[in-house]
Structures are given as structure tokens and as C-alpha cells.
Amino acid sequence: MKQDANAKKLSIVIADDHTLVRDGIRSRLELEDDLVIVAEAADGLEAVEMTRLHKPDILMLDISMPRCNGLEAARKIREENQDCRILFLSMHDNPEYIQAAIKVGANGFLLKDVSSTGMAAAISSVAGGGFYFSNSISLDTLNEPPQKQETNVYNLTDREIDVLKGIAEGKANKEIAAKLGIGVRTVESHRQRMREKIGGGNAAQLTHIAMEMGLLDPTTGTKPS
Numbered sequence: 206m207k208q209d210a211n212a213k214k215l216s217i218v219i220a221d222d223h224t225l226v227r228d229g230i231r232s233r234l235e236l237e238d239d240l241v242i243v244a245e246a247a248d249g250l251e252a253v254e255m256t257r258l259h260k261p262d263i264l265m266l267d268i269s270m271p272r273c274n275g276l277e278a279a280r281k282i283r284e285e286n287q288d289c290r291i292l293f294l295s296m297h298d299n300p301e302y303i304q305a306a307i308k309v310g311a312n313g314f315l316l317k318d319v320s321s322t323g324m325a326a327a328i329s330s331v332a333g334g335g336f337y338f339s340n341s342i343s344l345d346t347l348n349e350p351p352q353k354q355e356t357n358v359y360n361l362t363d364r365e366i367d368v369l370k371g372i373a374e375g376k377a378n379k380e381i382a383a384k385l386g387i388g389v390r391t392v393e394s395h396r397q398r399m400r401e402k403i404g405g406g407n408a409a410q411l412t413h414i415a416m417e418m419g420l421l422d423p424t425t426g427t428k429p430s
Contacts, residue, residue, distance in 0.1 A: 249273025373415035
């Protein structure tokens, strides 16, 4: 993107829990003379704080992050009437995440396999008041809410479901333990048993399963009624 000599640079906050990803995005965007990276965030709460502090034009936001996931962070930002444009950049292409991003006020959703040209086009579009979604995201996904899988197909116990919900909310083991009134080692044991039942899974994959099961409404951070 070329900059008019008198034009104000677009300010951007990058939020992703992986330093390598943030560095890659920064390196790409610093090639553009009309953009300036004003801050980075490594988790959802920090993303909210940096947005509040710097009031960027655009927040580039990952979904799966510690302390507070990106969807909840976006909801908090919208509740504060922050008028920055929110562009999600995620590895998750499942309809639940995309629909949830739209519901919390996303202006765009990019998959992390996006090209440099696609990223620049997305920023230009949302900065101009438009919306931008990766080409691989279908119109059906944008227009129709996905069907949630309400049944407990993994035969999780009630306590395992409580722990799973805490993981989906971005809570650490210590926070989950305090909320449930159990020990941290007990939480770790529940997580291990869940992984055995599910067939493996990191925090991002467990969050996906929680949303598929209808355990969490990411726009409110609570179990759907």
C-alpha cells in the first residue's frame, strides 16, 4: 500500500500468543509505508489493555490465547465502545469460530495460510470500513449459524465437562482449580483423562470441542441457555 505524504499512518496492535507468529506479521506489515505497529499482545487480556491504551485503527487478533481467548477479548473491546476495526487471524476455519467472530463484531477473518498480498488487502478493506474474509470461507458459513453438537459423544464426566469449559474460557489450571474448589493436580488428571477419551488434543483443540458440544457461547463467555 502506498502512502500519501499527508496521510496518517494506520496504527495496528498484533495479538497472538506465539512470538514467532507476531514477529512474522510484524515483519510483513513493516514493509508497508502506511502502517505502524503500536503494540503487541501475547494473550487476550493484554490485547484488551493494549487496545484501550493505544486506541489502534486495527486490532489483529488470534482466537486461541491464554487468560482470555480472542473472541472474549473482542467482546470486551466492543462493550467498551472501542471503535477499532477487528481482524481475526486464526488457524481455525470451522464455522463455529467464524460465526462467533462475526457475532462479537469482527470486521474480517483471515486464515493463517493467507498470502502477504491477502493480508495487505484485508487491512486495506477493513480500514476503509469494509469487511474481509479469506477466500476459502464459504458464503454459507457467513450467512448461516452452524449446528452445534449438543450430545456428550466423548462420554465425559460432569467434572471433566467443568474443566473443559474452563479451558475453553482461556483459564489456566490454577484458575480452574480455584473456581471448582479442587486441586491443581486434580485438574491436570481430568485434562489427561479427557485427552485419552478424545484421542489427544491441545488447548485450542479442546476449546473447539467445547464449542462443538455447545458448552460455551463465546460471545458471552458462559454456557448457552
